Amino acid sequence: MSDLTPPASAVVDLLGMLAYGELVAFDRMAADARLAPDLRRRAVLSEMAGREITNYCRLADRLTELGGDPEQSMRPYVQAVSDYHAQTEPADWLEGLAKAYVGDGIADDFTREVAAVLTGPDRDLILDVLHDSRHADFAADELRAAIAADPKVANRLSMWSRRLVGEGISQALRVAAERPSLAELLAGGGTDFQALLRRLTSAHTARMGAVGLNN
Amino acid sequence: MSDLTPPASAVVDLLGMLAYGELVAFDRMAADARLAPDLRRRAVLSEMAGREITNYCRLADRLTELGGDPEQSMRPYVQAVSDYHAQTEPADWLEGLAKAYVGDGIADDFTREVAAVLTGPDRDLILDVLHDSRHADFAADELRAAIAADPKVANRLSMWSRRLVGEGISQALRVAAERPSLAELLAGGGTDFQALLRRLTSAHTARMGAVGLNN
Numbered sequence: 001m002s003d004l005t006p007p008a009s010a011v012v013d014l015l016g017m018l019a020y021g022e023l024v025a026f027d028r029m030a031a032d033a034r035l036a037p038d039l040r041r042r043a044v045l046s047e048m049a050g051r052e053i054t055n056y057c058r059l060a061d062r063l064t065e066l067g068g069d070p071e072q073s074m075r076p077y078v079q080a081v082s083d084y085h086a087q088t089e090p091a092d093w094l095e096g097l098a099k100a101y102v103g104d105g106i107a108d109d110f111t112r113e114v115a116a117v118l119t120g121p122d123r124d125l126i127l128d129v130l131h132d133s134r135h136a137d138f139a140a141d142e143l144r145a146a147i148a149a150d151p152k153v154a155n156r157l158s159m160w161s162r163r164l165v166g167e168g169i170s171q172a173l174r175v176a177a178e179r180p181s182l183a184e185l186l187a188g189g190g191t192d193f194q195a196l197l198r199r200l201t202s203a204h205t206a207r208m209g210a211v212g213l214n215n
Numbered sequence: 216m217s218d219l220t221p222p223a224s225a226v227v228d229l230l231g232m233l234a235y236g237e238l239v240a241f242d243r244m245a246a247d248a249r250l251a252p253d254l255r256r257r258a259v260l261s262e263m264a265g266r267e268i269t270n271y272c273r274l275a276d277r278l279t280e281l282g283g284d285p286e287q288s289m290r291p292y293v294q295a296v297s298d299y300h301a302q303t304e305p306a307d308w309l310e311g312l313a314k315a316y317v318g319d320g321i322a323d324d325f326t327r328e329v330a331a332v333l334t335g336p337d338r339d340l341i342l343d344v345l346h347d348s349r350h351a352d353f354a355a356d357e358l359r360a361a362i363a364a365d366p367k368v369a370n371r372l373s374m375w376s377r378r379l380v381g382e383g384i385s386q387a388l389r390v391a392a393e394r395p396s397l398a399e400l401l402a403g404g405g406t407d408f409q410a411l412l413r414r415l416t417s418a419h420t421a422r423m424g425a426v427g428l429n430n
Contacts, residue, residue, distance in 0.1 A: 023254075026261050030245030039238075039286040039293070043275065046241050046268050053265030056258065071254045078254070 008066055010181040011122055014114060015063050016073025017175075017182070018126065021107065022056035023074070024081050025049075025131075032096035041093075041142075048135045055129035062125055076179055080171040087167045094146050094153065095160055098213075101139040102161045103168060104131050105207045109200050114182070117189025143211040158213045165204070223281055225396040226337055229329060230278050231288025232390075232397070233341065236322065237271035238289070239296050240264075240346075247311035256308075256357075263350045270344035277340055291394055295386040302382045309361050309368065310375055313428075316354040317376045318383060319346050320422045324415050329397070332404025358426040373428045380419070 029049035036042035060070040090096035108130050115126040147154045176183055186193070205215045244264035251257035275285040305311035323345050330341040362369045391398055401408070420430045 020254075023258060023261060026265070027245060027249060030242060030264065034242060039235075039289055043238060043271065043285065046238060047272060049245065050241070050265045050268030053261050057262060060258065070258065074254055 007181075010185040011118065012063060012066055012068040012073050013076075013179060013181045014118075014126075014185065015059050015066070015122070016068065016070070016075075017077050017179075018111065018129070019056055019059040019063060019070060020074035020077045020081060022052045022059060022129065024085070025104070026052035026056065028085065028096075029100065032090065032093070032100065035090070035093040035096055037093055044138060048138075051132070058125060058129060062122070077175060080175045084167055084171040088164050094143065094157060097139040097142050098157045098161055099164055101136060101143065101207070101211070102164050102204070105136060106165070106168065106200060106204055109203050113191070113196055113199070114186065117186060117191065140211050143213070147212045154212050154214075158208070158215075161208060161213055162215070222396075225400040226333065227278060227281055227283040227288050228291075228394055228396045229333075229400065230274050230281070230337070230341075231283065231285070231290075232292050232394075233326065233344070234271055234274040234278060234285055235289035235292045235296060237267045237274060237344065239300070240319070241267035241271065243300065243311075244315070244350075247305065247308070247315065250305070250308040250311055252308060259353060263353075266347070273340060273344060277337070292390060295390045299382055299386040303379050309358065309372060312354040312357050313372045313376055314379055316351060316358065316422070316426070317379050317419070320351060321380070321383065321415060321419055324418050328406070328411055328414070329401065332401060332406065355426050358428070362427045369427050369429075373423070373430075376423060376428055377430070 026049050029045055029052065033042045033045040033049065036045055063070045063073050088099060090099050111126060111130055115123045118126065143157065147157075186196070208215045241264050244260055244267065248257045248260040248264065251260060278285045278288050303314060305314050326341060326345060330338045333341065358372065362372075401411070423430045
């Protein structure tokens, strides 16, 4: 953790990215809820989507407090995120869950790393709006049960997850190139990028193994 | 208002219908948010969708308290509601807003009438989860602005609204025929059906006029 206070513009950039992530997570979970095989699962996923919007509101409020405009702060991320989702449209309920499990897992790990270089209320807010583990637990249970019922599913979902990671990395690099403030924020906090990448990769591999998928 | 306590099964039927209505309202608003012309409007509609899910949870909790099963209590309404939405898929942002404005308006009026024959906590819960007026106000503002910008829009949306009402009535009659408990609940509360229909119609006509649509 750094002793330096990061520039407000970098924090606005970061909060804008997280706010847009929440808005998109809401949208995607709401769409996935429609793929649910029954009303119970549909309600569970809809409730989770509702929490993303609560988080979105908290981030948007903080952006406004910092003198940022939520809409303007989110705009730089729209294209990359849209392209990611257009390239990775889930074909069914399980692909949707695997996408949420894999994608949110990596996004949350990364967000936790960024929060560590921040101080005070922004760090607390960000740690607080990270996906609670209920969604990951629900997705993991569903994935494990589906693989137990039909082991061939593991292969299909492992390949699907590799595609998600590949597409995610390519869009993340694009954002990083266009918005250097985030990389500077991390660099200013003394982050070792090689080590960060190793931590993210090893957490991802552990998550895949935990539900019976291979990386 | 009746002095008789309605049978618990009729209340479970009613709460099941309202709970499913909230789940569908969430889903529809989330889908409409995707049609929004900008991020600000998309966020507003997403936030409203989030509130529907909060309401859904309250109704589901009460259903469980009364010994009902939320999933089972909602199931009888799935087909009619799905058919209604399949027949009335909005083609754009304005059709989506008009559908929410017209449909939620009638649904809320009807729900208020039903709440009046209930007593105690169920009546309070139902009145509390009715769509707050923010959504109707937002939709009305957008519709008025669109009609002001292009008066031809009024004609198209008036025709669209008539289609919505026609389709809504045909599905409502189907539900009423299949689930007589709701009609019995109203009859037991001393409701005059002719007068009820007149009240609903006149409130609908006033709502249409308020945004420049004709019935």
